[in-house]
Amino acid sequence: MVDEVRAGASGEAENTPTEPPRAGIAIHGGGAGDRIYSVVITVFALAVPALLLLIFAVVTNAAWPALKTFGFGFLTSSDWDPVNDVYGAAPALYGTLVSSFLALIIATPLALGVAIFLSEFAPPWLRRPVAFLVDLLAAIPSVVYGLWGIFVLIPILRSYVMPFLRDTLHLGATPFFSGPAYGPSMLAAGVILAIMILPYISAVSREVLMAVPRSQREAALALGATRWEMLWGAAIPFARSGIAGGVILGLGRALGETMAVTMVIGNRQEIAASLLAPGYTMASLIANQFTEATSDLNLSALMAVGFVLFVVTLIVNAGARWLVWRTSREAGI
Numbered sequence: 001m002v003d004e005v006r007a008g009a010s011g012e013a014e015n016t017p018t019e020p021p022r023a024g025i026a027i028h029g030g031g032a033g034d035r036i037y038s039v040v041i042t043v044f045a046l047a048v049p050a051l052l053l054l055i056f057a058v059v060t061n062a063a064w065p066a067l068k069t070f071g072f073g074f075l076t077s078s079d080w081d082p083v084n085d086v087y088g089a090a091p092a093l094y095g096t097l098v099s100s101f102l103a104l105i106i107a108t109p110l111a112l113g114v115a116i117f118l119s120e121f122a123p124p125w126l127r128r129p130v131a132f133l134v135d136l137l138a139a140i141p142s143v144v145y146g147l148w149g150i151f152v153l154i155p156i157l158r159s160y161v162m163p164f165l166r167d168t169l170h171l172g173a174t175p176f177f178s179g180p181a182y183g184p185s186m187l188a189a190g191v192i193l194a195i196m197i198l199p200y201i202s203a204v205s206r207e208v209l210m211a212v213p214r215s216q217r218e219a220a221l222a223l224g225a226t227r228w229e230m231l232w233g234a235a236i237p238f239a240r241s242g243i244a245g246g247v248i249l250g251l252g253r254a255l256g257e258t259m260a261v262t263m264v265i266g267n268r269q270e271i272a273a274s275l276l277a278p279g280y281t282m283a284s285l286i287a288n289q290f291t292e293a294t295s296d297l298n299l300s301a302l303m304a305v306g307f308v309l310f311v312v313t314l315i316v317n318a319g320a321r322w323l324v325w326r327t328s329r330e331a332g333i
Contacts, residue, residue, distance in 0.1 A: 056310065063304035066297060074304060080269045080285075082294065087301035089308060091271050095186065095279035096309070099261065100254040102190030102275070107198045108247055114198075115205035120231060131206065138199040146263030149192045154264060157191070158183035162276055175273040184266035187275040192260050197250035204246025208239040248320030255313055258283040282309040 066087060067074060077088025114134055118127050162181035166172035212235045220234035221227075236243070266278020267288060282305050293299040 059303060059307045059310055063300060063307040066300040066304040067307070069297065070301075074301075075308065078269065078271060082289075082292075082298050085295060085297045087298070087304075089282065089285075089301075089305050091269050092280045092282040092285040092305060093308060093312075094271050095189075095265065096255060096281040096283070096312070098275075099186055099189040099193060099265065099279070099281060100251055102186070103193035103197055103254045104247065104251055106190060106194035107201060107250060110194070111198045111201035111246075111250070112205055112243070114202045115209055116231065118202075119206050119209040120227075120235070134199050134202050136199075137195065138203075142196070142257065142259040143263075145192055145196055145260040149188060149260060149264040153191060154183040154188055157181075157185070157188055162187070166276065176275055179272075179274045179276050181276055182266065182278060184264055184278050185276050186265065186272075186279045189261045189265040189279065189281070190275070192264050193254045193257055196257060196260065197253045200253055201246045201250040204249060205239070205243045208242030208246070209235060211242075212238050244323050245320065248316065248323065251316060251320075252313060255316060256283055256309070258287050262287050282306070282312075 070077070070087060074087065074089055075093060076090050077086075078090050079086045079088045080091075081087070114130075118131050118134075122130060158181050162177075162183075162185075166177050166181065171177040216234050216238055217230055220230035225233060261281050262284035265281060265284060267280055267284055268278035269280055269285075270277075272279065285305055286302050286309075289298075290302055293302055
């Protein structure tokens with residue numbers, strides 16, 4: 001009798017489904033193929049941070065002579081005089097940050113509007129072609145954006161938008177829209193960057209909104225919320241960490257953009273509060289003057305600009321990761 005009970009218990013144990021391995025628990029295979037596979041993917045995983053460290057070391061080594069010569073004044077000086085070997089990156093740093101954040105201000109509401117329309121309101125026959133066309137903006141080469149900016153965007157800004165902002169809305173009394181309407185300007189760079197980063201923010205936001213559980217929407221509607229109240233009170237708060245990640249992804253894209261910005265920003269080594277004035281960015285400074293560097297200190301100064309851009313990009317991405325983590329923690333995701 002005892003043997004039958006034991007046999008029955010063992011049979012039930014054999015038929016009981018085993019619990020799947022939990023996340024974070026390593027599963028080690030005993031075969032040679034498993035060990036080779038583990039070594040290969042480990043090498044691939046370590047190659048990425050190793051490449052990042054290698055880039056950092058090379059750029060830092062090349063930039064060190066200029067950083068040692070000018071010190072912290074390299075970030076605060078506006079002088080860029082290759083003849084006398086005097087260099088300062090303040091206008092380029094200022095232009096990079098202002099044009100990128102201006103692009104975010106313009107692109108984020110548009111991208112979120114497109115994402116909300118495609119995920120919540122667009123009929124199925126319209127959703128796919130519109131999403132394809134929006135995503136297609138990311139595939140257009142940067143130089144094509146620059147050419148479009150020169151021949152289409154800048155004439156429109158110079159003839160209509162800038163006079164409207166400065167004179168009709170009387171914003172010319174403020175330092176941000178004062179001065180003549182040149183055309184090539186910080187505003188033109190911000191607009192062209194906004195168009196370029198819009199598909200990135202829109203695509204990420206659309207995917208995270210469509211990933212919101214159906215029960216989240218149905219619960220809000222069951223409590224009497226309208227469709228808009230459901231969207232703003234249930235769907236968007238649930239997806240805000242992903243939306244924040246998409247916005248920061250767009251910011252990272254804007255910080256390093258080179259060719260299109262170089263063609264429309266005006267490339268003037270000067271800090272101006274007015275968005276109608278020409279400016280400079282770190283990427284456009286390197287692109288314009290790298291082939292014309294005649295001295296070792298000049299080349300080192302350009303590499304120092306690249307080093308500053310590298311550090312700024314790392315800080316922005318680290319801040320983005322912290323923001324996404326904090327938002328996800330607050331949302332309980």
